[in-house]
Amino acid sequence: MAPSVTEYYTGKRVLITGGTGYVGKALVEKLLRSCPDVDTIYLLLRSKKGLSSEERLKDLCNNKLFDVVRSQNPGVFRKLKLIAGDILDDGLGISNDDRAELQKNCNVIFHSAACVRFDQKLKDAVNLNTVGTLRVLQLAETMNNLEAVLHLSTAYCRCELDELEERMYPAVHNPRKIMDICKWMDNSLLEYLEPKLIESEPNTYSYTKAITETLVEEFACKFPLAIARPSIIIAAWKDPFPGWVDNLNGPTGLLIGSGKGVIRTMLCTPHYTADAVPIDVVVNGCILIAYATALDRPRTISVYNITLSQVISISWEKIIELGRKWVLVYPHTMALWYPGGNIKTYAWTNRLAVFFSHQIPAYLVDSILFLMGKKTFLVNVQKRVSHGLSVLQYYTTKEWCFKNDNFLNLQKRISVKDNDTFFTDLKPVDTDEYMKNYVLGARQFCCKEDPSTLPRARKLNKIRYVVDVVFKVMFYVLLLWLLYSNRQVFTSSIEFLDSTLKSLAPIKNVRADSDDEVYEMQM
Structure with a gap:
């Protein structure tokens, strides 16, 4: 009998990179809450923005995300152990003592550290996403009790494909050669070559994720290894509370921007299917993938597409419609204008808007x-x-197809109880209720607007509505007045154009000076 998921993680020592990122912190919270007997969670953290690694760990533990687990077990944070280091440094910049402890004790690695900026320069993206991953893998191959390594990639790593299967694809370029080029090549020359190098992908993020997968595959013969490819990651469905989200990436930024009246148009093919997965489902999937990888100990790399495909089909139009509905029910206190606008199907109409x-x-x-x-x-x-919007619109104007049988089969490998705890089945999602919680979560956790401010926000939104109507009426009245007051100018312009066209009537028998040849011009 295979152990349950919670039984497997009992006594395990887990290393998480990117532990303060969106996925990383949610993964830490889930392990602490749902695998209470996990022995140690090592967190690789660097100093950042004037904060030491220790201060960043303290801030992480004070995050509202951990309110539930903190109330259940205030001492649970003793399971977190700081590994001061940086994936940008040689050897990850960790001390000899920390390295020795990891080599002796670490059982599972979740590598989620990455640069998620789509406009990052190629050299920086390669250093973070590819070279950083290589350093983690090099540490992993020195570990004595390693049972599973999970590398977090993206379902948008091969955007040129019509269909992404759960298998490896050969990289467009050898990742080691790209790393070498980025090491010695002059920055200006590399920037010149960048468009050609990444032409198969829309940005450096997708490109580096694609070549990094090939690099990861090199280590599949050394320890059990899996790749998780989530699609767009959005707010929590259930855990630790519905609607939790703490960044403005992707659809969340669109939701907040439109709710505040800043975004009033975007380019989108409305009937195309959207593929976005709640953060808690992504985290549960990662935990289950590591569990399955440790039990199966595959000799080749396993790939899992954590996507909506074959589960839920919902269009961008429907999502935007639901978002607009709930933004008006739960408006923002501070907003530039009354929410409005709509999506555009054609680029030229969007540019005008x-x-x-x-x-x-x-x-x-x-x-x-x-x-x-x-x-x-x-x-x-x-x-x-x-x-x-220019970044997001690439993904909203193309139809995406992901195969995800491996991911869907995870729920068949575990018990009913484990499925309740580590749920990955998205069929029961009520999209209307989910969008309601998404709007409330973005309002509370991203914009720091307490639910108690809703009555005042609704009053302000009514005022914004009246102002919006007044300005629209004034605009159209002004436009009509301008047309009326300048009708004589308009009429004169039409008459002038008409007379000009008449003067350019067909001219015949015009003799050329050079060769006495007769030309006839017809307008």
Whole structure:
């Protein structure tokens, strides 16, 4: 009899990289809460933004995400052990004592540390996502009791494919050669070559994730190894509480931006199917993949696509419709304008909408602020919004197909009790209820707006609605007045154009000076 999931993790020592990231911290919380007998969770943390590794670990433990597990067992954080280091440093920058402890005791590695910025320069993305992964794998091959390594990739690692299967694909370029190029090549030359190097992918994130998978596969003969490829990761469905989200990446930024009236248009093919997975399902999937890998001890790499495919089919149009519905029910206290706008199917209509509903209002507001002696901000905000939308729109204007049989079969390998705890079946999701919780979660955890502010927010939103209607009426009245007052100019322009066209009537028998040849011009 195979052990249950909680039984397997009993007494285990787990190393997590990227433990303060969105997936990393959710993974730490889930292990502490649902695998209470796990022995130790090692967290590789670096100093950042003036905070030491110790201070960052303390901040992590104080995060609201851990409220449930903290109330259940206040002493549970003693299971967390800091490994001060950095994946950008040789040897991960860890001490000899920490290295020796990991080599002796570590049983499972979850490698989730990565740069998720899509606009990162190639050299930086390679150093973080590829070279950093190599350093983790090199440490892993020195561990004496290692049972499973899980590398977190992305379902969008091969965007040129019509269908992504749960298997390995040969990299466009040898990852070791790319790492070598990024090491010695001049920055300006590398920037010049970057578009050609990554032309198979939309950005450096997807490109480095693709080549890194090939690098990971090199180590499959040395220890049990698996790759998890989640699609777009969004707010929690159930755990530790519905709607939890703490970053503005992807759809969350779109949800908040539109709710605050900053985003009023985006390019999207509305009937295309969206593929986004709640963070708690991604984390449960990672825990189960590591569990299955440790039990099976495969000699080749295992791949799991953590996606909605074959489970739920929902269009971008439906998601946006539900988001708009709940944003109006649970509005933001602080907002630029009343939520509005819509999606555009054609690039040219979207550009027009961006000009009139994003750029003109931004320059108008900043001009007023400048004249009042206040600090301007909206033009810069709109530039960042436009950049973010340009990245997201690549994924909303293409149909994606992912095979995920390996992922779906995970729930068949475990007991009913384990399935209740480490749920990966998304069929029961009520999308309307989920979007309601998503809006509330983004409002509370990203925008730091307490639910108690909702009554005031609703009053302010009614005022914004009235102002929005008044401005629209004023705009159309002004437009009609301009057309009416300038009708004579308009009529004169039409008459001038008409007379000009008549003057260009067919001209015949025009003799060429050079060769006396007769030409006939027909307009």
